[in-house]
Amino acid sequence: MKSKKYFYGLIVLALFMITGCNIQGGTTTVTNDSIDAEEVLTLDSNADIFQYKGVIYKANIDWVEKLSLTKDVQVSEIKTKNDTGTNFKDEMSNKLPVGAKIFSTKEREDILIIESEGEIKKYLAIVEG
Numbered sequence: 001m002k003s004k005k006y007f008y009g010l011i012v013l014a015l016f017m018i019t020g021c022n023i024q025g026g027t028t029t030v031t032n033d034s035i036d037a038e039e040v041l042t043l044d045s046n047a048d049i050f051q052y053k054g055v056i057y058k059a060n061i062d063w064v065e066k067l068s069l070t071k072d073v074q075v076s077e078i079k080t081k082n083d084t085g086t087n088f089k090d091e092m093s094n095k096l097p098v099g100a101k102i103f104s105t106k107e108r109e110d111i112l113i114i115e116s117e118g119e120i121k122k123y124l125a126i127v128e129g
Helices: 002-024 037-043
Strands: 049-052 055-059 071-077 101-105 111-116 119-128
Touching: 037 049, 037 055, 049 119, 071 111
Parallel strands: none
Antiparallel strands: 049 055, 055 119, 071 101, 101 111, 111 119
16 A cells, blocks of 8 residues: 555656646756947947957946956957948957957956057946846
C-alpha cells in the first residue's frame, strides 16, 4: 500500500514539475540592444555622438559629467566625420574632429572618454533595454 502511494506521489510530482515548466515558459533573457544614430538624433537633433563597436555614445549627459572617472587605455580614434546624415559607422562622429582619441575608463565599461584639442569629454553608451 505504501509503495502505491509513493509511486502515485512521484507521478503527481513529475506532472507538477513538467506543467510548472510549461506554464513558466522556461527562462527569459533580457538583452540591451543598441540604438542607431538616427534614433538618437531624432530625439535630440543637437546631440554630440559617435559610434564605436556598433554602439552610439552620447556626450553632455548631466549625471555622467558629474562622475569622477579615470582615463585608461586608448581604444581607438575618430576616423571620419558625418555632420549631415545619420548613417554612422564605427569611429564616426557628428561633432568630434577626425583624430580625436577614444579612451576606456577604469571605473565603467559603458562610458568612454574622448580627448581632443586639449579637451576631455565623457560619452555614455546609448542602449535600449
